[in-house]
Amino acid sequence: MSALQLSHQDLLKIYRTMRMIRRFEERVMAEMATGDIPGNTHLYAGQEASAVGVCLQLEEGDYISSTHRGHGHSIAKGVDIDSMMAELFGRASGTCGGKGGSQHIADLRKGMLGANGIVAAGAPITCGAALSMKVLGSRQVAVAFAGDGAMNEGVMSESFNLAKIWNLPIVFVIEDNGFGEATANAAVSAGSFTRRAESYDIPTLEVDGTDVFAVYSAAGEAVERARGGGGPTMLHVHVPRYYGHYSGDPDTYRTPEEKKAMRQERDCLVSFRRRMKEVSLLEEAELDAVDQEVEAAIDQAVAAARAAPFPPLSALTSDVYVKYL
Amino acid sequence: MAQKSFRQALNEALHFEMARDPRVIMMGEDLTGGAGANGVKDAWGGAFGVTKGLLGAFGPERIRDTPISEAAFIGAAAGAALTGLRPIAEIMFVDFAGVCLDQIMNQAAKFRYMFGGRAKTPLVIRATYGAGSRSGSQHTQALHSIFTHIPGLKVVIPSTPYDAKGLLLQAIRDDDPVIFLEHKMLYDTVGEVPDGAYTIPFAEARVARDGKDVLIIAIGRMVSVAEEAARKLAADGISACIIDPRTTSPLDEDTLLDFTDKIGRVVIVDEANPRCSVATDISALLADKSFDALKAPIKLVTAPHSPVPYAPNLEDAYIPTAAAVAKAATSIAKR
Numbered sequence: 001m002s003a004l005q006l007s008h009q010d011l012l013k014i015y016r017t018m019r020m021i022r023r024f025e026e027r028v029m030a031e032m033a034t035g036d037i038p039g040n041t042h043l044y045a046g047q048e049a050s051a052v053g054v055c056l057q058l059e060e061g062d063y064i065s066s067t068h069r070g071h072g073h074s075i076a077k078g079v080d081i082d083s084m085m086a087e088l089f090g091r092a093s094g095t096c097g098g099k100g101g102s103q104h105i106a107d108l109r110k111g112m113l114g115a116n117g118i119v120a121a122g123a124p125i126t127c128g129a130a131l132s133m134k135v136l137g138s139r140q141v142a143v144a145f146a147g148d149g150a151m152n153e154g155v156m157s158e159s160f161n162l163a164k165i166w167n168l169p170i171v172f173v174i175e176d177n178g179f180g181e182a183t184a185n186a187a188v189s190a191g192s193f194t195r196r197a198e199s200y201d202i203p204t205l206e207v208d209g210t211d212v213f214a215v216y217s218a219a220g221e222a223v224e225r226a227r228g229g230g231g232p233t234m235l236h237v238h239v240p241r242y243y244g245h246y247s248g249d250p251d252t253y254r255t256p257e258e259k260k261a262m263r264q265e266r267d268c269l270v271s272f273r274r275r276m277k278e279v280s281l282l283e284e285a286e287l288d289a290v291d292q293e294v295e296a297a298i299d300q301a302v303a304a305a306r307a308a309p310f311p312p313l314s315a316l317t318s319d320v321y322v323k324y325l
Numbered sequence: 326m327a328q329k330s331f332r333q334a335l336n337e338a339l340h341f342e343m344a345r346d347p348r349v350i351m352m353g354e355d356l357t358g359g360a361g362a363n364g365v366k367d368a369w370g371g372a373f374g375v376t377k378g379l380l381g382a383f384g385p386e387r388i389r390d391t392p393i394s395e396a397a398f399i400g401a402a403a404g405a406a407l408t409g410l411r412p413i414a415e416i417m418f419v420d421f422a423g424v425c426l427d428q429i430m431n432q433a434a435k436f437r438y439m440f441g442g443r444a445k446t447p448l449v450i451r452a453t454y455g456a457g458s459r460s461g462s463q464h465t466q467a468l469h470s471i472f473t474h475i476p477g478l479k480v481v482i483p484s485t486p487y488d489a490k491g492l493l494l495q496a497i498r499d500d501d502p503v504i505f506l507e508h509k510m511l512y513d514t515v516g517e518v519p520d521g522a523y524t525i526p527f528a529e530a531r532v533a534r535d536g537k538d539v540l541i542i543a544i545g546r547m548v549s550v551a552e553e554a555a556r557k558l559a560a561d562g563i564s565a566c567i568i569d570p571r572t573t574s575p576l577d578e579d580t581l582l583d584f585t586d587k588i589g590r591v592v593i594v595d596e597a598n599p600r601c602s603v604a605t606d607i608s609a610l611l612a613d614k615s616f617d618a619l620k621a622p623i624k625l626v627t628a629p630h631s632p633v634p635y636a637p638n639l640e641d642a643y644i645p646t647a648a649a650v651a652k653a654a655t656s657i658a659k660r
Contacts, residue, residue, distance in 0.1 A: 128404020
C-alpha cells in the first residue's frame with residue numbers, strides 16, 4: 001500500500017493518531033512524576049505505527065485485544081482519551097470507572113476487549129471474539145495484539161492451533177520490541193516467530209513497525225483474508241520501545257547509544273513527516289496544526305482527569321457480578 | 326413424574342436451552358467424541374455421556390470438539406461470552422482447571438469488575454469432580470472451595486437429578502461466569518425429573534430432610550452420605566435435618582443461619598480438603614452470626630488434608646462416610 005493510495009483525510013488521521021499516542025505517553029510519563037497517576041504504566045511510545053497501521057484497517061464493530069502496553073492500541077481503536085486519562089488517574093469518569101487502571105483499559109463499544117495484565121492471555125480471548133463473529137454470521141474480525149514475550153507462553157501456540165482448526169477471522173499481531181521486560185528476546189526465544197506460526201499453516205508477514213504504510217498494507221492483507229473467511233494470519237512487526245519496560249524502569253540494560261540511535265533512526269513520526277514531504281501530500285503547516293490540536297486535547301484530558309472525582313467507596317464492591325443475591 | 330438419571334437430567338437441560346437460545350454454544354474435549362473419525366458420530370457424548378445427541382441436534386458449529394488445550398478453549402469461551410454468545414465449556418475433569426486457571430480467575434472472573442461494570446460474561450464452565458472412581462490424585466479432586474474463594478465466579482454443586490437440571494438451566498441463563506460441578510459418582514443416580522424446563526434460583530438452599538436434633542449441612546455428593554447417616558441416626562433416636570446449599574457462591578446464608586438458630590447443633594460434611602474450605606467458611610459464618618444459638622461445637626467431617634489416593638482402601642478412607650457423619654452428629658446430639 002503506497003501512501004499515494006490513501007486519502008488526504010486518512011493520512012491526516014494516521015498522523016494525528018500516532019501523534020496522539022506519542023504525546024499521550026510522554027504526558028503520562030511526566031504525570032507519573034507528579035505522583036497523581038498511581039501505580040505504574042507500560043508505555044507504548046515508539047510503537048505507534050503498528051497500532052495505527054493495523055487499526056486503520058478495522059471497522060468500529062471489529063474487535064481488538066491488547067497487552068499490558070495497551071494505551072496505543074486503545075487510542076488507535078478509537079477509545080476516548082479523556083476517559084483513558086481519567087482511568088489512569090483512577091477517577092470515576094475513567095473508561096472502567098477507575099477500577100481497571102492502565103493494564104485493564106477496555107471499551108467494548110469501540111471493540112476494545114481490554115489491555116491485559118497477563119502476558120498472552122488476550123490471544124485465546126480474541127479467538128473467542130472471532131468465534132462469536134463466525135457463529136453469529138457477522139463479517140467482523142478480531143485482532144490480538146501481543147508482544148515478543150507472549151510468544152513464549154504456551155497459550156499463544158494453543159491459540160494459533162485453535163484459530164487454524166476453527167478457521168477463525170483473526171489476526172495475530174506480534175509486536176516485537178526486542179525485550180520481554182528487561183530480558184532480550186534474542187536470549188530467550190528459540191527459532192523464528194514466523195516459522196512457529198507457519199508450522200500451524202498460518203500465513204505470516206514480517207513488517208517494519210516504524211513504517212505505518214508497511215503495517216497498513218500487511219494488516220490489509222490479513223484483515224481481508226479474515227473477513228473473507230480465509231482464517232488467521234500472523235504479523236511479526238518489529239518496533240522500537242522508547243521507554244523501559246514500565247514507567248519506573250531505569251532501563252540500564254540498554255546503552256545510552258542504543259537508545260539514542262533508536263530514537264534518531266526509528267521514529268515513525270519523523271519518517272512519516274519525511275515521507276509526506278517527499279511525495280508532497282501533506283503540508284508541514286498542516287502537520288504542525290495537528291501537533292497543536294493534539295497538545296490541546298491532551299492538556300484538556302489531563303486537566304479534566306485531575307479535576308474529576310475518585311469513585312465513591314460504594315464502587316468497591318459493585319459490579320463484581322451482574323446479579324448476585 | 327418421570328424417573329431420570331443425573332446424566333439424563335443434564336442432557337435434557339442442554340438440549341432444551343440450545344434449542345431455545347441460538348447464542349448458546351458448547352465446547353470441550355470429546356464433547357461429541359468421534360467427530361472427525363470414520364465411525365459413528367456422537368460416539369461418546371463426552372467422557373461421561375452427558376452431551377450425547379447434541380451434535381446431531383445442533384451441528385458442529387454449535388457443538389465444538391476442542392483440542393486438548395484448556396487454556397485456549399476456556400479463554401475462547403470467555404472471549405465469546407464477552408462478545409455476544411452464551412458458551413458452555415466443559416473441563417472433563419476439574420483437576421485440569423490447573424492448566425487454564427488464568428483464564429478462569431484472572432480473565433472471566435474479572436472482566437465485569439475491571440471494566441467498570443461495562444461487560445458481562447455469560448459463561449458456564451461444566452466440570453466433573455470427586456473421588457470414588459479409583460482414578461488417582463489428578464482426576465478426583467473437589468475444588469469448589471478454590472472457585473468459591475474467587476469473587477466474580479458463581480459456583481454450583483448439585484446433589485440430585487432434579488437440581489442438576491434446574492440449576493444448569495439457571496446457570497446458562499445467568500449473565501455471570503458460573504462453575505458448574507458434577508460429581509462423577511452421581512451420574513447414574515436416579516430421581517424424579519420433570520420433562521419440561523424449570524429453573525432453580527441460586528442461593529436457595531434445599532432442605533433435603535427435616536429434623537430437630539442435629540443440623541447436617543452437606544455439599545454435593547455428600548448430601549447422599551448425610552442421608553444415609555440420618556437413617557442410621559434415626560434408628561438411634563436422633564432426628565437429623567439435612568440442608569444442601571446447592572450453590573456455594575452465592576451462599577444462602579439466611580437458611581443456614583435460621584436452621585442453626587433453630588437446632589443449635591451443626592455438622593458440616595464436605596468431600597473437599599479441609600483447609601481454607603467451604604466447610605470452614607460456613608463454620609466461621611455460623612460461629613460469627615449464630616454463636617449464641619450453638620449448644621455444642623460445630624463439627625466438620627471432611628476429607629483429610631491430603632491428595633486423593635489410588636489404593637481402594639485408602640480412597641474409601643479418604644471420602645467422608647455415613648458412619649463418620651453419624652458419629653460426629655451423635656457426639657454433639659446429647660450435649
